[in-house]
Structures are given as structure tokens and as C-alpha cells.
Amino acid sequence: MSSIRPRRRAAAAAACALLLPVLSGCFSGPTGGAADGGSGDRRLRVAMAFPPAQAMSPYGDDAVLLSRLAVVESLTALDENGTAEPALATSWKRNGDSGWTFELRDADFQDGEPVTAEAVARSLTAAAEAPTAPRVLSDTDIEATARDENTVEITTDGFDPLLPQRLASPSLAILSEAAYGKKGKADPAGHATGPYTLRELDGTATATLERHDGYWGKKAQAPGVDVRFVADGTARANALRAGETDVAEAVPVAQAAVLDEKLVHEVPTARTNSLYLNTAKGVFADAGMRAAARTAVDGQALVDGVYEGRADPARGLLGPALPWAAERRVEPEGRAAPAKRAEVRRADEIVLATYTNRAELAEVAGTLQQQLERAGFTVRQVVRDYAQMEADALDGAYDAFILPRNTLLDTGDPVSYLGSDFTCDGSFNISQLCDKAVDRAVAEAAGIAGTERRQQAEMRAEAEILGRDAVVPLLHERFVQGVAEDVEGVSLDPMERTLITAETRVG
Incomplete structure (x- = not known):
């Protein structure tokens, strides 16, 4: 805690004082917080950072939301x-x-x-x-x-x-x-197999979960879960502080500094925050411009200034949650030379985009804008709720997109992430990268059964991707979760697949 700067502490405390009256009652409802019996029988109240982007379809990022809620x-x-x-x-x-x-x-x-x-x-x-x-x-x-x-x-x-x-x-x-x-x-509402059933979804505002009494495993400890989707990180932290929620997902770094330390749980993750550059059109279709952006970025400044030291500077796409990556890392070869400053200054305005659901990202965008402008770029920011941006990002609507990605989310092995984000047919290819050498390297890694040999091939694929400057790794995040003192059984999962489980209960 001593590493948090007084200025940030004061600013966060002031925000709390202003927001607490507004938040009063926001996390209550017909069942939110009402006792259903003795200790351990109360419904859980959860504040999630990301609202459903596809009405809880399992085929996109909402699948992770359903998994984290044990549906x-x-x-x-x-x-x-x-x-x-x-x-x-x-x-x-x-x-x-x-x-x-x-x-x-x-x-x-x-x-x-x-x-x-x-x-x-x-x-x-x-x-x-x-x-x-x-x-x-x-x-x-x-x-x-x-x-x-x-x-x-x-x-x-x-x-x-x-x-x-x-x-x-x-x-x-x-x-x-x-x-x-x-x-x-x-x-999935009422048709899945988890310990909790999704009974009601109110757009992007709330969700109501009930215990699935016919669950094949251990019966859920709580009778249900009342979920609020709250994009504002300060609001989530304030709700936890005020006792209006039991679990607050993704507490902002600035708020973690002023919360009671008993409520804060820091988790190392496989999540890498990167700057994805549009290789298909616009300013960054030029490799020299992408190289100029890479050399302009200072990730350490983001770790120190935005994340207050609660992150690690990036050395590649795969971070310290995968200790073998550093041992097998291959340096990229054949990178384009950075465009000269005069060329950068003559380039068109670039649109730098990110989203509001993770509190630090807006500040990351502001710092990156300053760094890029010092290198000669003209930058315009677009910052909105993630649900309003995902489709445009995947369609290549932005020149640059700041995105934290869990590199182990899909298979527990990074080869799936490399394939989805950086190959010609990748379904999450925000950089719009299509390069035969990259595709070959990823395909080679995907086809190797032996763990050590596959990891070596994955690092060769990482080097191919970084060599194109389609993505600039910024830092490796740590996840900060807020949990009320009387709540037990919350899953602090580095892979971010689980949060609420059958074991989660109050009291």
C-alpha cells in the first residue's frame, strides 16, 4: 500500500465521497441482499465489469461471463x-x-x-x-x-x-x-448444466440466477445470485465498500489503494494488455509507421504511472504467468525500420480506441496518445463501452485498439490465442493481420503433441507476429478482485474462467 501515491489516494477518496449517495440502493432489489435463511443461505450479490455483448450467446465473449457465473x-x-x-x-x-x-x-x-x-x-x-x-x-x-x-x-x-x-x-x-x-x-437460459441457472436477463443491466437443485455435482451453497453489470469501476468499488455487493469484479487500481485491504485480492493473470495496430488499411497499413508507433511506446511508464506497480512490463505477448516463455523467447527478425518523424507528421490522423469497462484503459489511452503525439502522430481517441465497440474493432474500424487479452483463455495453451488473434482466418483478428509466415508458424505449433517442443514452436510464432509490428505488447496485468469479508468460496482464477462457484457463499 505504501507505493500508492498520495495524490491518487486523495483523488480516489474524493470520488468515493461524491458517488456513495448516488450508489445507495443501486445494488438492492427484490432479492438483492435479502436473507433467505440463516448464515450461508443468503443470495449472492455480484457486480460484474462487462455487460453481455451478445445477449448471453455462448459463441462470443459472453461465454466467459456465463462460465464465471457458474451457469x-x-x-x-x-x-x-x-x-x-x-x-x-x-x-x-x-x-x-x-x-x-x-x-x-x-x-x-x-x-x-x-x-x-x-x-x-x-x-x-x-x-x-x-x-x-x-x-x-x-x-x-x-x-x-x-x-x-x-x-x-x-x-x-x-x-x-x-x-x-x-x-x-x-x-x-x-x-x-x-x-x-x-x-x-x-x-443458455434454463438450458445449461451448471450449478446456477440463468432465469432472467434484463438487457445489459442485470441478471438473475437461481440454484440448479438437480446439479450433478455439489449443490450450490447460495440459493441464487443477483448480478448487476456495472461498467464504472469506481461504482463497483464503492458498492463493495458500502456493503451493497458481495463480489466486485475487476476493482480499479486507484480504488484498491483506498479499500480496506481485507477486501482486496490481487491475482497474477495470463492477461497481456497490448496495442493492436490495423495492418489492412489506414496509417498502420505501412510497416514503417507501425514500427514508429512501437518505438514511441513506453510500457514501463504505464506500469508505473497508471497501474501503480500492480502490473509487469511486457517482454512479449506471453508474460510471467507462463514462466517457460521467458526461457524460450526468440527475438523477432526482419522488422521494418521506423518511419522518420517527418513522414509520421505528414500521416493522416489515427483513431486510438479502447473501452470503459476496465478503469485503467482510459488512462492508458491518454498516456499512449501523449507518447504517440511526441513521435509526431496526430491522434484522436474513441472510448466507449466494450459492447458498443467489439463489432467495429473486429471489422477494422480503428487504426489502433488497446485490448487486454488472456493468452490462455481458450485452451489453456497460448496456441489458440495466437491462432484466433493473428492468423488470416482468426476469428478475433483485430489487427487484420494476414501473413503466410505467421500462419505457418502458428499451424506448426498447433500440430505438435509434445509440450516442450510445442512451447518452443509457440515462441517462434510469437517472434513472427512481433516481427510484423501488428501488435505492441504493453504490460502484463494483475487482476484485482473485491470480495466482502463474510464471503467464502470465490474463485481467484488466473485464467479468468471462474469466479462464482458452487462453493461461493455468505457467512
Whole structure:
């Protein structure tokens, strides 16, 4: 705490004083905070940073939201080392180079229908055929068939040693037949398998979850969860301070400094905050301009000035949460020479974009704007709620986009992230990068079964990507979660897949 500067402490405290009256009652409701019995029987109140971007569709980032709220499950899960472990599947084995067999556990969906091999095959097929394929499938195709009631066969279009980890993705959640009412759509509300059922979604404002009493595992400790989606980080922290919420996701660094230390839990993550540059059009279609932007950026200044030391300066795309990365890192070769300052000054205005849901990003954007302008760029900022920006970012509407990405989110192995974000067919390619050498390097890594050899190939792929200056790694984040003193069982997950669990309770 002593490293926090007094100026920031004072500013944060002043913000708290102004906002507390406004927040009073914001986190209460018909059930929010009402006792349902004795200790441990009260509904949970949770303030989430990101509202649903696709009405809780499992095929985009909302899948992670559903996973963090313990609504959906997949065939497998990931342990703390990123290794696949049983979830709806109890065991699996490989059949040749491209086939796998999965045995299912005895479980029911939240609407009472049994989890069968036919249901699993239907869910995986729907995900594979979705209009926008989940990122985890951006570098592979899968085909699932029911062999008998409890056995599923899954084949891939090539050798895929990471399939068990891939199937742990929340985007490949298993849903009942009733979830698929419209072609290309999937509704998880009441049709998933997790310990909590999504009963009601009020747009991007609130969600109501109820305990799934038919859950196959340990019964949820709380009778339900009342969720508020609060993009303002100060508001989330104030709600925690005022006792109006039990869990506040992603507490801003400035607020962590003035909260009671018993409420603050800092978690190292695999999340790298990077500056994605549009390689397809505009100023940064020119490699020299991208190199000029890279040399203008000072990540250490962001760590010190914005994150108050609660982050690590970037050395590449893969940070300290993956200790093997530093040992195997390969330096990029053949980078373009930075454009001269006179050329930069003559370039068109660039649009630097980021979003409001993570409190530090607006300040990161301000600092980066200053750094880029000192190098000669003319910069205009666009900062809005993430739900309003994702589609435009993926369409290449911005010249530069500041985005923290969890490099282990999709498979527990970074090769899926490299494929989705930086290959020609990648489904989350904000940089619009399409380079044959990068595609070859990522494909090589994806096809290696041995862990050490795959990691070495992944670092070669990282070097190819960084060599194009399509992305400038800024820093590696630490996640700060706010949890009330009387709340137990919150998952502080470095992979950010879990938050509320069956074990989470009050008292």
C-alpha cells in the first residue's frame, strides 16, 4: 500500500465521497441482499465489469461471463496448470491421429432433460456451424457424433493434440435441445448444466440466477445470485465498500489503494494488455509507421504511472504467468525500420480506441496518445463501452485498439490465442493481420503433441507476429478482485474462467 501515491489516494477518496449517495440502493432489489435463511443461505450479490455483448450467446465473449457465473459447463475443464480434467465427460481417449472418444457422466440439464451423447453432439455441431465461429475453433474444424447414449466420438480436420483442452472452452458449453430455437442462435437460459441457472436477463443491466437443485455435482451453497453489470469501476468499488455487493469484479487500481485491504485480492493473470495496430488499411497499413508507433511506446511508464506497480512490463505477448516463455523467447527478425518523424507528421490522423469497462484503459489511452503525439502522430481517441465497440474493432474500424487479452483463455495453451488473434482466418483478428509466415508458424505449433517442443514452436510464432509490428505488447496485468469479508468460496482464477462457484457463499 505504501507505493500508492498520495495524490491518487486523495483523488480516489474524493470520488468515493461524491458517488456513495448516488450508489445507495443501486445494488438492492427484490432479492438483492435479502436473507433467505440463516448464515450461508443468503443470495449472492455480484457486480460484474462487462455487460453481455451478445445477449448471453455462448459463441462470443459472453461465454466467459456465463462460465464465471457458474451457469455453463463443457465436456472438460482446466486445472491450474491448463491441463484438461473431467467435467461433463468423465474420461477420454485418442483414436488415431484425428479421432477421440469421450465418455459422459450421468447429469441433467437445468430444464430436466438428460445429458446424452446426442445432446453433446448437437451442441458441438451448433457451435462449429455458428455464423461467427467461437475463437477456440478458429484454427480447427470438429465433427461430433453419438456412438451410444453416453459415448461421443469427435474428429478433427487434422492432428489436434489440444482437443481435450479445447473442449474446456466456455464457448463449447453443452446445452439442451430447447436452447436451439433459431438457426445460428443458442439460448443458455434454463438450458445449461451448471450449478446456477440463468432465469432472467434484463438487457445489459442485470441478471438473475437461481440454484440448479438437480446439479450433478455439489449443490450450490447460495440459493441464487443477483448480478448487476456495472461498467464504472469506481461504482463497483464503492458498492463493495458500502456493503451493497458481495463480489466486485475487476476493482480499479486507484480504488484498491483506498479499500480496506481485507477486501482486496490481487491475482497474477495470463492477461497481456497490448496495442493492436490495423495492418489492412489506414496509417498502420505501412510497416514503417507501425514500427514508429512501437518505438514511441513506453510500457514501463504505464506500469508505473497508471497501474501503480500492480502490473509487469511486457517482454512479449506471453508474460510471467507462463514462466517457460521467458526461457524460450526468440527475438523477432526482419522488422521494418521506423518511419522518420517527418513522414509520421505528414500521416493522416489515427483513431486510438479502447473501452470503459476496465478503469485503467482510459488512462492508458491518454498516456499512449501523449507518447504517440511526441513521435509526431496526430491522434484522436474513441472510448466507449466494450459492447458498443467489439463489432467495429473486429471489422477494422480503428487504426489502433488497446485490448487486454488472456493468452490462455481458450485452451489453456497460448496456441489458440495466437491462432484466433493473428492468423488470416482468426476469428478475433483485430489487427487484420494476414501473413503466410505467421500462419505457418502458428499451424506448426498447433500440430505438435509434445509440450516442450510445442512451447518452443509457440515462441517462434510469437517472434513472427512481433516481427510484423501488428501488435505492441504493453504490460502484463494483475487482476484485482473485491470480495466482502463474510464471503467464502470465490474463485481467484488466473485464467479468468471462474469466479462464482458452487462453493461461493455468505457467512
